[in-house]
Amino acid sequence: MKATLQTLFALGRGDKAADRVVPPTGFTARLTLFAAAAMAFLAVFALALSLAAARLATSWGDELARASTVRISAPDGQMAEQTATALRLLQQTPGVASARALSEAEQQALLEPWFGPDLPVAQLPVPQLIEVLETPEGYDPDGLRLRLQAEVPGAVLDDHARWRKPLIAAASRLRLLGWASALMIAATVGAMVTLAANAALAAxxxxxxxxxxxxxxxxxxxxxxxxxxxxxxxxxxxAGTVLGIGAVLLMPPAGETASFLTGLGFRGWHWVVPLLVPPLAAAVAFVATAVAARRVLGGLS
Amino acid sequence: MGKAHFPGAARIAYAARLMHNRPSFSGDGTGVIELDNVAYSYGGGELLSELSLQLAPGSFHFLTGPSGAGKTTLLKLCYGALRPTAGVARLFGQDVRQMDRDDIAMSRRRIGVVHQDCQFLDHLSVAENVALPMAVAGQAMPEQDDNLRELMAWVGLTERAGALPPELSGGERQRAALARAVIMSPEVVLADEPTGNVDWEMSQRLLRLLIELNRMGVTVLIATHDLQLIRAAKSQVQARVLRIANRRLNAAGVDL
Known part of the structure; x- marks a missing residue:
């Protein structure tokens, strides 16, 4: 430990004489440089992927969780009554910020992409939709579902959880894969430097x-x-990080139709993360070489 | 190149540093290097056994014996490159078994070693190689340049200072190794067949350099199978001759 600290201090100080005692080796030096650059380049992409996936999971989780829908399918005569009951019930439910029945025009606008503009919604048995906005604390969907079942037999609560969950799970898994890749890259840098250092020590x-x-x-x-x-x-x-960041910058910008791929990149403080790659690579190389040198030197007479 | 002489100023500086180094020697015995009932075995076979040796400060010893008798091994035991498999080896009063790798490194700064096949850092100049012990000890003294120049003159390598070690002849290599061995003003110089690769004239010159060091108080141990060299030395210096035979160390003298 003490020796490692001393080495660390000496590293910062620099020692021309100590540098010169080991003969320069052009070929392995270039290989080490190249491998470090390639790994850093890949690391920047793995990090961009992780951070984009994390961003996606958060936005899906946040924005979609705020809104849910109650769908009421009832015979013509009971529709208005059931809608009124449901609205009253929803307004009394803690965690619900607002509940509003969609107007005919709004419902028609929603159906338009599927059925065209001329659909006479009023003449069809289209269910009535109630848009529910949550407070940040949210409501208890199971409790609400039970109460709706008791008082409004034709109501179905859709809290979007059903289709949101697998998406969030997929995004989280993607983020995990990205971080795992970054870790593997770090481990590869360590392995590569250990091999190069062992070769240098043997040579x-x-x-x-x-x-x-x-x-x-x-x-x-x-x-x-x-x-x-x-x-x-x-x-x-x-060098690899600069190239990697340049490549990320060249990605097409995320427009209105922000899909997952176009969103691949760094936002805000995330720009700091790729800048950590070179010092981390240096730290990995430092530890790997120190361990390799200690092992090799310790075995000598 | 004429007869080599240790230059005046350097001689005084050397002696002063030697005196300065002395008090740090805190041995309880009398020898700077002591082997007490030491044995050394490689794998199965025992190469040396029940071997005792005391190098008193300022003494001059020859170590002789047939090839493969263990002269090099004995020298390695003397500078801590090997640890005895039995018995006690003491460097400057310190038991080798209780010395870690850093302690051994520190003791090397007080023991100059010259090998038969002396190795250098081939990418550095001769002058840098000679100064290497100072560089690794972190002693880049301002007077180092003068000191180095005088030392190079002493071994007659002034003109070869900028050459690379592979460009040197056998004799030049031996002299460069000797200069490197003494630049730290060691208290002991151990030389393993220092005249093995050089002609008679050169071996006489190396011998004179070693005798000069001894006159300044340096303890010298030379391993050699060259009996002629030993005879030549005996006329100039009070040297004890030790012989390894049958794994033991005996005083030899009568037959020389």
Whole structure:
């Protein structure tokens, strides 16, 4: 722990001499940079997906939960009476902000897309619709349903939960998948840096032997490797993040017909989230290299 | 290149630092490096057993014996690269078994080691390699440049300071390794076949450098199978000769 802290401080301070003791390796350096950039690019998309799915679940949950409908199907003669009873009952129900029977014109407008503008609604046995708006606390749908059943036999309460729930569940699952992908990407960065660091430590066995011989501590040797890989992961991930954000910005803007895909992107403070990718990649690389170096060095004489 | 001499200023600086280092040695015994009834075995076979050795401060020792007798192993026990499988090894009075890897690293700064096949950081210049022990100890002193220059002159590598180690000849490598071994003003110099890869003239030169260090108070232990070298040294310095035979260490002297 102490050694790790020292390494962390030294990393910030920088040590030209310590950097130079490990020979530069062009090819693996470029591979590490590329892999870090690719992973950061993917991470930005996974995060965009997660955040968009979360936003979608919230908006579906919030906006649709506020409104529900009571449908009254009754013989012609009882329609007005049952509607009045239902309205009275609804107004007495705690959690209901307002209840309003739709007018004939409104009902016709709702049916228009299906039946055309000339439908004579009044002559058809169309059920009467009552629009119910909830207070933020909401009402108890089961209790309301029971009371409606008792007093208004032809009334059916539709609180939208039936079809809202699977959508919200799907959006939540999508969000979970996005976060899981981000975690997997982080783990992959760790695995990749561990492999690269192990290869570098093995390739530099002679350097390590010489350094040990002239009195270098493990912390000093580890620092040279840890610093190098942390900086590579940081710069690679920074490049990948910039590219990823650029690609997200190029997505078509979400218009009036905001569908799920066009809504893929960052809104408001969510823009901070992709900026965390490079430092997180650097942190993962730091820990991975420190662990690899400690294991390799600890096994030497 | 003429006869090498440790330059005046550097000699004084070296001696001063050596004196400064001394008080930190808190051993209860008399040796800077002590092996007490030590054994070392590789896998099944025992390579060394019931071996005791005391390197008194300022002493000059030769270690000899047939190839494969365990000279290198014994040296490694002396600088903590190997831990004895039985018995006690003490570096500057500290039991090796109670030293962690950092303690060993610290003790390396007081023990200069020269290998037969000396290894360097091949991407750094000779001068940087010689100064490496200071760099890893975090001692980039302002007078380091002068110190380094005088040291390079002492080993006759001034003109090769900017070269890369792979460009050096065998003798130059040995001298660079010696310079690297002494830049921290160590109290002990351990040399493993330092003249193994060089001609007679060069081996005499290396020997003279080691004898000069010894005259400044540095404890020297040279492992070699070159009896001629030992004979040459005996005329210039009071050296004890130790021989490894049949896994034991014996004083040899009569036959030389």
């Amino acid at each position: 530099n066995a002679q350097v390590i032997a010489v350094l040990r011989l002239v009195g270098a501590t493990d912390a000093y040797i580890a620092r040279a490797f840890v610093r190098r890989f942390t900086l590579r992961a940081l710069s690679g991930a920074a």
